Amino acid sequence: MAHDEGLVCFALSFDYGQRHRHELDAARRVAEVVGVEQHIVMPIDLRAFGGSALTADIEVPKGRGVGEMSAGIPVTYVPARNMIFLSFACAHAEVVGAREVIAGVNAVDYSGYPDCRPEFIEAFERAANLATKAGVEGRGVRVRTPLIRMTKAEIIRRGVGLGMDYALTHSCYDPDETGAACGACDSCAIRRRGFEDAGVPDPTRYAP
């Protein structure tokens, strides 16, 4: 979407100790297909802290229907993760002279992650403009989250309209060693329902 607006894009991904590398491979593929100016994969070790099913030996829930996910913050919540990611992104933006940080967080569709809510993003943007030279010297940094209020179905339709091949992308929390999606974790269930609701054939490769 940023590329479609004509923006010069610098992509930033995080190798943060998540359960698998397949999402980073997917990020590299997408960055290459879109044609970003630069793609940095920043290593940060959130396993040193733990506290999440994504960064510690806590089991990822499987087989829950989309309707069963709504209560509370999921075990896949990673403490302060999006705040850490956005802070790095603001640092990077400042160094390359970018005026916008764009993050793909999504508040709807049963997510339950506090750091995906618009009120957090707004508070973070305010803090970022007080923390940085870009903010103090007037240019400022804008934190945009164009997907935040869209449903998964709307996101999928929008992507398809922009020519995105979703076979390149990855959502599963617990893929097999080939990168095939488990089809049973919350992220798979939400993604699959998104394709159904959008009326778009699901190109995801699921494990047998």
Added chain:
Amino acid sequence: MAHDEGLVCFALSFDYGQRHRHELDAARRVAEVVGVEQHIVMPIDLRAFGGSALTADIEVPKGRGVGEMSAGIPVTYVPARNMIFLSFACAHAEVVGAREVIAGVNAVDYSGYPDCRPEFIEAFERAANLATKAGVEGRGVRVRTPLIRMTKAEIIRRGVGLGMDYALTHSCYDPDETGAACGACDSCAIRRRGFEDAGVPDPTRYAP
């Protein structure tokens, strides 16, 4: 100061690609002498972004008097550094169940760093409470900066009163390979003036 309040302290330092390791050695010494519960040194690679005299091949200014430092943001400013550090600290606090994050930032004494100002800390605390499970579920996280409005002389006097041996500590931006302070960078000049103003003998080991 936190330890003197009777708090159980978890220390967190960052190996962020700074110019030297001596400040990390000093942090380890101080953590050990104080007797913290745990000291994590988190590796993060801010050199991947650059943009500062502390993380890129930009020269550290030398030989400026304390009075010459007041204008603008110094080249030793590291983009968004304190926001990144505090975000990690909030993640760590949440995992260990700590209710306070305490940072040693200092707004006075000619610093010019936007991310050392009280207005940033307040905005950050607000964002952190919206981003985290701790914030959402009511316990909350408080971000304290007990040194923020103190002069260097006051900080030194306070530390001496608590029995801190400042020979264990490190401030210099550009020490020699033995860790001896250069005596000429802004940080050395401010530190030296602090000891003078406090009327405390300066135990810093300066390079010949």
